[in-house]
Amino acid sequence: MHIAYMLCASKVASPRSRRDRARTRETSGTNRPLAPSVGRKRVSGAPVTDERAFLASYDPAAFDRPSVTVDVALLSAFDGSLHTVLVRRREPPFAGRYALPGGFVKMEESLPTAALRVLTQKTGLRRVFLEQLYTFGEPNRDPRTRVVSVAHYALVEPARLQKAAKDNPDTVVASVELTPASDSVERAAVRDSEGTPLSLAFDHAEILATAVRRIRGKLDYTPIGFQLLPDRFTLLDLQRVHETVLGRPLNKDSFRRRMLASGEIEPTGESQTGVDHRPAELFRFVRRSAV
Amino acid sequence: MHIAYMLCASKVASPRSRRDRARTRETSGTNRPLAPSVGRKRVSGAPVTDERAFLASYDPAAFDRPSVTVDVALLSAFDGSLHTVLVRRREPPFAGRYALPGGFVKMEESLPTAALRVLTQKTGLRRVFLEQLYTFGEPNRDPRTRVVSVAHYALVEPARLQKAAKDNPDTVVASVELTPASDSVERAAVRDSEGTPLSLAFDHAEILATAVRRIRGKLDYTPIGFQLLPDRFTLLDLQRVHETVLGRPLNKDSFRRRMLASGEIEPTGESQTGVDHRPAELFRFVRRSAV
DNA sequence: TTGACATAGATGCACATCGCATATATGCTC
DNA sequence: GAGCATATATGCGATGTGCATCTATGTCAA
Numbered sequence: 001m002h003i004a005y006m007l008c009a010s011k012v013a014s015p016r017s018r019r020d021r022a023r024t025r026e027t028s029g030t031n032r033p034l035a036p037s038v039g040r041k042r043v044s045g046a047p048v049t050d051e052r053a054f055l056a057s058y059d060p061a062a063f064d065r066p067s068v069t070v071d072v073a074l075l076s077a078f079d080g081s082l083h084t085v086l087v088r089r090r091e092p093p094f095a096g097r098y099a100l101p102g103g104f105v106k107m108e109e110s111l112p113t114a115a116l117r118v119l120t121q122k123t124g125l126r127r128v129f130l131e132q133l134y135t136f137g138e139p140n141r142d143p144r145t146r147v148v149s150v151a152h153y154a155l156v157e158p159a160r161l162q163k164a165a166k167d168n169p170d171t172v173v174a175s176v177e178l179t180p181a182s183d184s185v186e187r188a189a190v191r192d193s194e195g196t197p198l199s200l201a202f203d204h205a206e207i208l209a210t211a212v213r214r215i216r217g218k219l220d221y222t223p224i225g226f227q228l229l230p231d232r233f234t235l236l237d238l239q240r241v242h243e244t245v246l247g248r249p250l251n252k253d254s255f256r257r258r259m260l261a262s263g264e265i266e267p268t269g270e271s272q273t274g275v276d277h278r279p280a281e282l283f284r285f286v287r288r289s290a291v
Numbered sequence: 292m293h294i295a296y297m298l299c300a301s302k303v304a305s306p307r308s309r310r311d312r313a314r315t316r317e318t319s320g321t322n323r324p325l326a327p328s329v330g331r332k333r334v335s336g337a338p339v340t341d342e343r344a345f346l347a348s349y350d351p352a353a354f355d356r357p358s359v360t361v362d363v364a365l366l367s368a369f370d371g372s373l374h375t376v377l378v379r380r381r382e383p384p385f386a387g388r389y390a391l392p393g394g395f396v397k398m399e400e401s402l403p404t405a406a407l408r409v410l411t412q413k414t415g416l417r418r419v420f421l422e423q424l425y426t427f428g429e430p431n432r433d434p435r436t437r438v439v440s441v442a443h444y445a446l447v448e449p450a451r452l453q454k455a456a457k458d459n460p461d462t463v464v465a466s467v468e469l470t471p472a473s474d475s476v477e478r479a480a481v482r483d484s485e486g487t488p489l490s491l492a493f494d495h496a497e498i499l500a501t502a503v504r505r506i507r508g509k510l511d512y513t514p515i516g517f518q519l520l521p522d523r524f525t526l527l528d529l530q531r532v533h534e535t536v537l538g539r540p541l542n543k544d545s546f547r548r549r550m551l552a553s554g555e556i557e558p559t560g561e562s563q564t565g566v567d568h569r570p571a572e573l574f575r576f577v578r579r580s581a582v
Numbered sequence: 583t584t585g586a587c588a589t590a591g592a593t594g595c596a597c598a599t600c601g602c603a604t605a606t607a608t609g610c611t612c
Numbered sequence: 613g614a615g616c617a618t619a620t621a622t623g624c625g626a627t628g629t630g631c632a633t634c635t636a637t638g639t640c641a642a
Contacts (some may be wrong), residue, residue: 058352064395064397065566066356066398068357068359107355107430107437108430108437109424110430113427132425134423135402135426137441138401141400148402148439149361150428198611235620236598236619251592251600253601253603254600254601261599273609275618276609278607278619279618280618280620281619282621414628525590527589542631544629546628548628548629563590563638566588566638566639567588567639567640568587568590568637568639570589570637570639571589571590
């Protein structure tokens with residue numbers, strides 16, 4: 001993540017719009033929210049005589065609260081590329097385009113719980129590694145209303161990702177590639193299984209790019225790879241995962257030495273079968289339980 | 292950050308409470324918010340005849356939106372410790388305890404803009420390095436209502452931090468130390484300038500701990516240190532900053548070699564004055580402008 | 583004026599790691 | 613059983629780090 005800000009408070013100014021009429025709650029004194037008096041006051045203080053007039057004058061922003069959603073970048077590594085699951089949108093905005101699995105945060109559920117629930121609803125996946133990624137909250141990232149989305153990333157092995165997309169309607173598997181875009185604003189480019197570029201909704205290309213950069217960074221100091229592999233795997237399997245995530249080839253020998261020395265993996269004693277060459281030993285991650 | 296989740300969706304269940312009666316918006320079909328129809332429907336669909344009855348039955352959660360706030364962990368390194376600025380709370384909850392500068396996100400401002408605005412309001416600081424840290428959204432982290440806080444961290448040089456706290460009422464400078472707490476839940480312990488432990492409000496000890504871990508991690512691969520130093524500094528100054536952030540001593544020679552080889556700093560040609568030993572050369576960060 | 587002192591800054595060396603090359607091992611296919 | 617493809621082990625030079633040593637240079641005290 002290379003997002004840093006060093007601005008003056010005067011930059012708060014924003015273009016006039018319908019929302020500018022919204023009441024804003026001052027935060028002097030306490031810096032914490034009270035019960036949402038704004039919504040209440042508006043309703044009780046101004047009795048509604050004409051429902052149509054009320055609806056016309058109704059301003060969602062009067063409640064002074066962004067919507068809070070979660071989006072999940074589900075990633076897996078195979079065929080030399082990172083892949084994700086996208087949901088085809090049936091309704092505007094961005095109808096026909098593809099979005100990350102996402103949805104509202106319920107009032108009583110935590111953020112990771114919401115992310116896992118949403119992921120289960122869209123993909124059927126139940127036990128997946130998931131971490132918070134970054135929160136996207138630009139005022140106009142959703143054309144309808146202010147939406148703050150707490151993005152997460154999740155990792156699964158390839159078979160589970162592909163099954164999830166096949167079993168669920170409106171979902172597709174897409175390859176993800178970071179495009180070294182102009183003026184340093186890296187985006188993610190996604191393609192379906194036939195190589196056709198897909199068009200992403202909202203700022204989801206940015207979210208995906210952030211997810212890819214995050215797991216690249218984590219790979220260096222965290223044994224993240226085992227979330228992307230089945231229980232048993234060869235060292236070459238693991239290396240291919242690392243190479244796919246990092247997007248560059250790695251030296252085989254030093255990769256092997258480093259992994260064996262790391263203490264993160266242990267030999268199972270078993271070997272590959274059914275390969276037309278010397279079978280490699282199968283390894284397993286030591287701390288698979290300690291997710 | 293070592294927060295990962297691998298749960299079943301069935302874990303969503305939560306204790307019964309007043310909020311459980313709140314309507315929850317289903318997200319089937321589209322995974323994006325529409326205009327907040329819940330708030331509207333509640334008012335228009337169930338005409339209110341008795342205002343007192345309405346208020347009694349009024350449920351803030353019916354609007355189905357958490358409040359969104361920003362909190363800022365402002366950090367600086369001096370006297371061998373990391374320090375931050377805290378605001379003394381005058382009102383409940385947590386009256387008398389200390390909190391990070393924080394406040395609501397306005398409907399038209401971005402998250403970093405909100406964080407910078409809040410920081411300016413509480414400390415008077417205007418141009419500071421600031422990045423998003425992590426979003427804290429446990430359902431009961433605020434005893435009054437659901438509050439999702441997008442925490443940020445900010446870095447300044449020591450003089451600016453101390454001036455900010457001196458110039459603003461209800462603010463104090465506090466040292467921050469990570470306590471290797473039991474069962475791996477690391478917390479931050481804060482003390483005032485006299486060494487007296489301060490009690491933090493909400494989950495702000497966790498936020499501070501997350502901020503410290505974040506800059507420790509970033510220090511290894513990012514020239515973050517220059518945000519914590521004045522324009523010109525000696526290599527020993529820089530090393531002391533690194534040691535304070537990391538919480539451990541560093542080898543002087545290899546630190547020197549590594550910094551000079553990194554290309555991040557350049558000599559100014561000037562030297563220290565007024566020290567009772569051989570004066571060291573003053574350096575400057577190459578990319579200071581590229582915040 | 584001069585020498586003690588404290589830190590700056592440079593150099594040399596042992597050690598670990600990495601990239602690269604080479605050599606050997608082993609199961610499969612024909 | 614030969615050939616093949618990959619696994620696995622070993623050796624070597626380049627590089628970075630920790631540690632020790634040596635020299636440089638300003639201030640301070642006599």
